[in-house]
Amino acid sequence: MPLIKNGAVQVHDWVFVPKGAGLPSDGNAVVDFFTVIEAGEAAFRRDGGIGVALPNDADLGLIAARLGRIDLITIDFPGFADGRGFSLARELRHVYRYEGELWASGHLIPDQYIFTRQCGFDAVHVDEVYFTRQSEADWRQAAASLNLRYQLSHGDYEGAPQSILALRKAARSKPAPTIPAAG
Numbered sequence: 001m002p003l004i005k006n007g008a009v010q011v012h013d014w015v016f017v018p019k020g021a022g023l024p025s026d027g028n029a030v031v032d033f034f035t036v037i038e039a040g041e042a043a044f045r046r047d048g049g050i051g052v053a054l055p056n057d058a059d060l061g062l063i064a065a066r067l068g069r070i071d072l073i074t075i076d077f078p079g080f081a082d083g084r085g086f087s088l089a090r091e092l093r094h095v096y097r098y099e100g101e102l103w104a105s106g107h108l109i110p111d112q113y114i115f116t117r118q119c120g121f122d123a124v125h126v127d128e129v130y131f132t133r134q135s136e137a138d139w140r141q142a143a144a145s146l147n148l149r150y151q152l153s154h155g156d157y158e159g160a161p162q163s164i165l166a167l168r169k170a171a172r173s174k175p176a177p178t179i180p181a182a183g
Contacts, residue, residue: 002131003103004113005123007143009136014051014072024048030074033058036066044069053105056084060096067098074125077106086119093120110134110142 003010017024019032023039023046030051036043043050044066051072052063063070073092075085085104092098104116105125116124124139 001105001128002126002136003123004126004136004139007113007140009139010123014049016053028071030072033063036070037062051101054088056082056088058088060088060091064096067092067096067100070098070100072101072103073098074103074105075121077104077108080107080109080112080130086115089116089119089121110138113139113142114145 003012014028014030015024017029017031017035019035023029023031023035023043026047028049028051030053031039031043033052033054036050036052049071050069051074052070053074054076056076056078058075060067075088077085089102089104092102101123102121103123103125104112104121107127107130108116108124109130113124126139
């Protein structure tokens with residue numbers, strides 16, 4: 001599956017381990033949510049980064065104590081009309097203060113790219129079938145399409161659209177121009 005980051009396809013070195021396959025001994029590996037829970041501390045005593053694939057209805061409380069040690073979290077989007085992953089990403093970033101890499105994974109379309117960024121995702125790991133219909137050019141266009149937003153809190157990433165409300169506030173704080181008196 002292609003990884004879209006900053007509007008372009010990027011190469012990564014993460015291996016996605018199938019459910020039930022257990023933890024590999026080394027390398028950057030993304031494993032199922034429940035595999036990490038079952039492995040406990042063993043998940044963090046291996047050579048390489050540990051990533052966790054979360055379902056979009058995951059109970060974050062089950063891994064909250066370990067979030068600071070998880071290098072990558074992917075959140076599953078089983079269909080482009082299922083937005084629960086956006087809420088989960090927002091919760092990870094703003095409630096749990098997760099600072100690691102965060103990828104939306106699955107059935108996403110370019111129209112959703114800006115929303116993934118606004119919710120705290122660093123990248124989108126696109127389903128191969130969707131990517132064959134919507135190329136890298138479509139993702140680049142989606143990344144560049146919005147340069148303004150209303151939400152004040154959804155712009156905490158590099159290259160974020162400017163907030164319309166912040167621009168208005170800045171304009172109001174400038175001194176009013178003086179008009180010279182007619183003489």
